[in-house]
Amino acid sequence: MYAYNAADSPYRTLLCGPPWIYAEEESKEVELSFEFGGKWGEGSPKGSQEEGQENESEDEGGEREGKGFSSEKYKDGKWEELVENLESTSDLRKKFKEEYDKVPLNSGVADSYIKRNREYEDIIVKEVLPTLSTIRDPFKVDLDSAEDNLILHKERNRIIEEFRKGGEELNPITMKISKEGDTIKKTPLEMGKSERSQYLDRTIKQKKEKQLEEFSSRFMGYDPDKGDLSLFVRDLYYENLQRLAYPFSSDPTYFTIDYFQENLNKEDFLKQMMALLAENLGTKVGTEILFTLENIYEIQARALFELFQSVPIVNAASPEQKETIRYETLRRVIEKYKPILKSKKISDIAIVQKLYAKKRLEIIDTLIQNSPKSYRLKDAYFEKGRILWEMGRAENEDRYLEEALSVWAKIPQEREEGDFLLKKAFETLSFVLKDGELRESSGNISDISKSRIDYVLKERLMEAMNQKKLREDRLLWPKSKDIR
Structure with missing residues (x-):
């Protein structure tokens, strides 16, 4: 999700993904199959609930929540705190007001977006920062524990759904994962860009967890190297699961x-994709x-920046603001993550930046070490250089800047296997790197070159984001007569 304005932040353009909303999920057994899939066109999308012009949850207001649900069986167990949070948020919308003060009529943002349904309960109960608890662990540890973490994640969601359906008995969550040594021959997915776009346009309004569930069960059984599956994975995330704000x-x-709210999907996508990565x-x-x-x-990392930025705002809230559901939700989220931040010894955004940059470098290095036949290594080296460059600029450390230049120098040496999505940005960057003003007489990178590189990195996705905005405005947030 991009913040579609020109405001600066320590992390430059704000990027995020969409919400995962579980409260409206149907009562059923969820079987996540990573085995051979049927033809992509067979069947119809699961579920009819949509977002974009979002509808209110059918259980909003807590008419059914908690009734008939036995909290005693979770007492003193690992889900006790979860159940307590569910109980404390069941009447959140009755106790606190949702108002739209300080929203100008000429904001330029569609009223359908401004009045979208916001999942305050899930923001409190679920994890908007699912990466925080393991941020100091090596990425390999995350990968090794991926399947166990996904099982726990599914069990938690089952309890949430059971509570919100008033104690209705639900079938346990099951997972069906291909085991090492399976001999089923996988066929390539044949689904061109036009067909993928039609599919994604048709499903973009579905709840995000339903999109991912359908995608995993229907398509992840195809050949992971041949055909169009790899492109489809990319399109699903960047076109449907990543949104503008x-x-x-x-x-x-x-x-x-x-x-x-948009970060709510990060937990579900993270857990499921980590398990899929272990297989692929x-x-x-x-x-x-x-x-x-x-x-x-x-x-x-940017979501944590928002959290830190919210603390003084919430602390200084007026009595009227404290009565709004917006401020109460932020207050509870801040309180929820205080002990975790303390245990991880994270006291400011500078520490956040270092920890998350380190993990991102580990992920990119894993990619570089494992990508088959140099597939998209040019993009990987560009991104690794960008992470190092932004670290150097944030910490005023020239050694990171020099390392970034060394990484970018590897790009022309790599063969172009697969798409090079950042090719145009790299061509502009190459012009700066070859310029005679790159270094001062002392040998240090000149200030003007630093500014030019900053600009290239900041603007690298602008054209794609403009196209993304047009698509989302058309499919999700059509403008209509203002009703405020």
């Missing part, structure tokens, strides 16, 4: 809530998954 008020809490490391699909994971960690 629109600041529309002078009150920053509106944007923070939207940013946290060393394939083109694995490479595309690693690119999305690196992007998620970049987004999560």
Whole structure:
């Protein structure tokens, strides 16, 4: 999700993904199959619930939540805190007001976006920062524990759904994962760009967890190296699961809530894609998954920036603001993550930046070491150089800048296998790197060159984002007569 404005931040353009909303999920057994899939056109999308012009949850207001649900069986167990949070948020919308003060009529943002349904309960109960608890662990540890973490994640979601359906008994979550040594021959997915675009346009309004569930069960059984599956994985994330965000008020809490809501999907996507990566490391699909994971960690660092920025705002809230559901949600999120931040010894955004940059470098290095036949290595080296460059600029450390230049120097030496999505940006960057003003007489990188490189990195995706905005405005946020 990009903040579609020109506001500066320590992390430059704000990027995030969409919300995962579980409260409306149907009661059923979820079987996540990574085995051979049917033809892509067979069947119809699961579920009819949509977002974009989002509808209110059918259980909003807590009419059914908790009734008939036995909290005693979770007492003193690992889910006790979860159940307590569910109980404390069941009447959140009755106790606190949702108002749209400080929203100008001429904000330029569609009213359908401003009045979108916001999942305040999930922002509190679920994880808007799913990467925080393991941020100091090596990426290999994350990968080794991926399948166990996904099982726990599914079990937690089952409890949430059971509570919100009023104690209705639900079938346990099951997973069906191909075991090492399976001999089923996988066929290539044949699905060109036009067909993929039609599919993604048709499903973009579905809840995000349903999109991922359908995608995993229907398509992940195809050959991970041959055919169009790797391109489809990329398109699913960047076209449907990553969204633009629109600041529309002078009150920053509106944007923070939207940013946290969009980060709700990070947990579900992270857990499922990590498990899929364990199955597909060393394939083109694995490479595309690693690119999305690196992007998620970049987004999560920015979400933490929003959290730190919210603390003084919430502390200074007026009595009237404290009565709004927006401020109450932020207050609870801040309190929820305080002990985790303390245990991880994270006291400011500078530490966040270092930890998340380190993890992103580990992910990119994993990609470089495992990508088959140099697939998309040019993009990987560009991104690694960008991470190092931004580290150097943030910490005023020239050694990172020099390392970034060394990494970028490897790009022309690599053969172009697969798409080089950042080719145009690299061509512009190459012009700067070859310029006679790159270094001062002392040998240090000149200030003017630093500024030019900063600009290239900041603008590298602008054309793609403009196209993304047009598509999302058309499919998700059509403008209509203002009703405020």
